[in-house]
Amino acid sequence: MDTFTPSREDAVAVAATGLAKSFGGVRAVDGIDLHIRQGEIVAFLGPNGAGKTSTIDMLLGLTSPDAGTVQVFGESPRAAISHGLVSAVLQTGGLLKDITVRETLDLTASLFADTRPVAEVLQRAGITEIADRRVGVCSGGQQQRLRFAMALLSDPGLLILDEPTTGMDVEGRRSFWNAIRADAARGRTVLFATHYLEEADEYADRIVLMARGRIVADGTTTKIKNLVSGRIVHATLPGADPVAIAALPGVDDVEAKGDRIAVHTRDSDAVARFLLTQTAAHDIEIAAQNLESVFLALTSTSASASEGALS
Amino acid sequence: MTTAPPADRVTLDRRVPPFGGFNLTYLRIELLRKLRNRRTLIFTIIFPIALYVIIGVPQVDTPLTATPIAQGGPSVAAYIMVSMAMYGAMMSATQTGAAVGVERAQGWSRQLRLTPLNPLVNVIIKMIAGLLLGLFAVLATFAAGALSGVQLSAVQWIGTGLSGWILAGAVFTALGLMVGYLVPGENAAQITSLAIVLLAFIGGLFYPVSTMPDFMQSIAAFTPVYGISQIARAPLTGDTLDLLWVVNAVGWLALFVAGTVWAFRRDTQRV
Structure with missing residues (x-):
């Protein structure tokens, strides 16, 4: 079960080369290279419209690039998702409003070959108390925590978060980042998009600055700061x-x-x-x-x- | 070799789930969602039973054919009962497509793209749940029929029930999916519900086609409800299968399936 393969462990989590994507006449992503090692926590920092979300969509196989290649743990994004190697909390991800929080997690868990127990991710995301609540009556912050719990189910090697703490209160934010940090210690790679420098500064090992579809700076948090x-x-x-x-x-x-x-x-x-x-x-x-x-x-x-x- | 990792280290050796992610937990939750939805229950279960009670029950003693009911002939009530059972199965089947449309608009389909679930398997699970609710509608209407005094042979009960359920389920699942992929959001449900009521009227679900004016009969023969309902009611009347019914049923099914495949391909390309 818990087999350990050195080759996989040494592999880069994300290897993207020359990624480009245009929508209409706008070059949303303009030829970027991004390599992330296993276990890194990377903040993807940039103003709105910088191309962060488009890049993330390509890393997840939700959009195919116009040019360039992308591999996640040496596989295509879709294959990586099928193996439960990568999961994501996206801004636009929908939820079924007519089922409960627990049912949402039961359903999501049923789609993967191996998952963590539902009770565990409920607790990690801090939503155990609202497990039997219908999703439709949950607040925005609670729904965001549910998305986080769903992303934790497959115990992914790479977790991608797009503006993860939007709508969370201070307490929610704190427990969210505590959970993320605990995971990083277990070797999980985390890539999160944000437009808050403070968030990037406090939680990332490395900051990738993106603006107008290009990576304009990439370095340790200290350097960027x-x-x-x-x-x-x-x-x-x-x-x-x-x-x-x-x-x-x-x-x-x-x-x-x-x-x-x-x-x-x-x-x-x-x-x-x-x-x-x-x-x-x-x-x-x-x-x-x-x-x-x-x-x-x-x-x-x-x-x-x-x-x-x-x- | 490096040293062994901690026991709870995130492992990168993973399996892909079998059958594209098909599983009974998802199916169970899909069914539960339908049973919890008051509107769904009203339109697929209660509405057909109510119509049967209003139109069918008063005609329990009215013979449908030349054979008197006392000698084992079917009643008009039996005709209405089978028709209404099919109506419920159709309603349930088309909601599969409507649900796909709504969930796509709400971003749930996109969320599912972050799981191993194959998009086609997702639709199949919804189809099965829709068919199961349809079966429930057929059984409930038949129970109402039996309680109100409809008497049929075992062959007639099973023959009309099975063929009505399967034919209505197949043709109208395909119709619903086609509309669900073509029309975004809530509109899909409204459009298909309206279409069914209209088609049911013209196609002779609420009263026998033979009692319609001639030109209406000609129109009825071309609607998608006509073929499947004539086939399903054949065990009642003892009629042999008319080739025209089969052509009608197979033709509409083929058309809707082709439309669904085309719309599905177009849809998955967009994600």
């Missing part, structure tokens, strides 16, 4: 000396566009003081660095430049 931390000081300064400004304490990067400069720094006070006292700079603005600005910066520069920023 550094991109987002700090502030940007904008100023108008004709004939600025970027080298002098870059030498200031805490400055990560200096960009100049015409007379306008943008200084990425962890110490905005020092930069502002320097600009006001030592230079003729005017129209100074200080803005907090956030995910949106990182997305903008990464998508407006070329892909190779963004990779350079991470290395």
Whole structure:
């Protein structure tokens, strides 16, 4: 039963190469490569419309790519699902409203060859008390937890979650992520899409940043966080000396566009003081660095430049 | 070799379920869903019985053929009873397709794509559940008939019941599925229910075709209810099978099955 095959264990959970998908004239996914090792927890981070959901649909075999290949544990997505190797909690996944929570799980369990006990996934998802409630009268958060319980039934090697905590309250969120972390310790690979940096930061080993159909950054949580931390000081300064400004304490990067400069720094006070006292700079603005600005910066520069920023 | 993993490590050696995921738990839950649905029960079980009581029971002593009832001839009530039993079986059968349409619109079909269940097996399970409820409708109507004094030979009971159930089930499961795949959402159920009532009227389910005006009789002979109901009622009247009935039944079944296969293929390509 619990046989262990080293070859499978060493295999990458997800191997996607050159994936592309268009809807109408829009390139939703524009040629991405994604490789995830067994046991990694990966956050798929990006604004709405970045192509996260389309990518996930291709990993699950719900959509076939226009170009590129995708394998899950060395198999086609459909074969991986048939083996119960991958399961998912999707935003759009429907439920039957006229049966109970427990019946939904009984039904789902009956479709797999091997499953965990229904009582166990009920408890793990925190919905034991509402097991006999009709799905139609469950709240959005409870339905989302039911979807999570369904995804746990097959004890998948890869769990894919699309905005998993949408509609959950704080307590629901906490128990949800506790369950996820406990699973990762057992070797489960987790890929979750989110547009909350905090969620990605707190729970992922690795963050894949996606914007406009492309992966614009891919690295450890620390690396990605550094991109987002700090502030940007904008100023108008004709004939600025970027080298002098870059030498200031805490400055990560200096960009100049015409007379306008943008200084990425962890110490905005020092930069502002320097600009006001030592230079003729005017129209100074200080803005907090956030995910949106990182997305903008990464998508407006070329892909190779963004990779350079991470290395 | 690495060291042995912890006992509860997520294993990657998995089996694929046999028969494309077909299993009795799913079938049981599908049946339960139907039995819990008040609307389904009213239209497939209660409505046919009520119609039988209203139209059929007053004619328990009216002979259907030249053979008097006292000498073992069938009554008009028996004719209505078989017709109403078929009506229930048709209603139940078409709901299979309507359910497919609704569940697709609600995203349940997509959820099932995340399981090993084969989409065709999903439809087959629903078909079986629909046929079982149809059988229940036939048995309930026949029970009402027996209680109200319809007397038939064992061959007539079984012959009309089985053929009525199977023929109505086959033709109208196919019709319902075709509509279910073509028309999204709740509309499928409304359309098929309306179609059945209309077809039942024209096709001679509520009163014998022979009592209709000539031009109506000609139209009736071309409707999908006509062939199957004439065949199913043959054991009552002792008529031999008319080739036209068989052509009608087989023709409509073939048409609906072809339409379903075409619509199903179109549908699964879209996911």
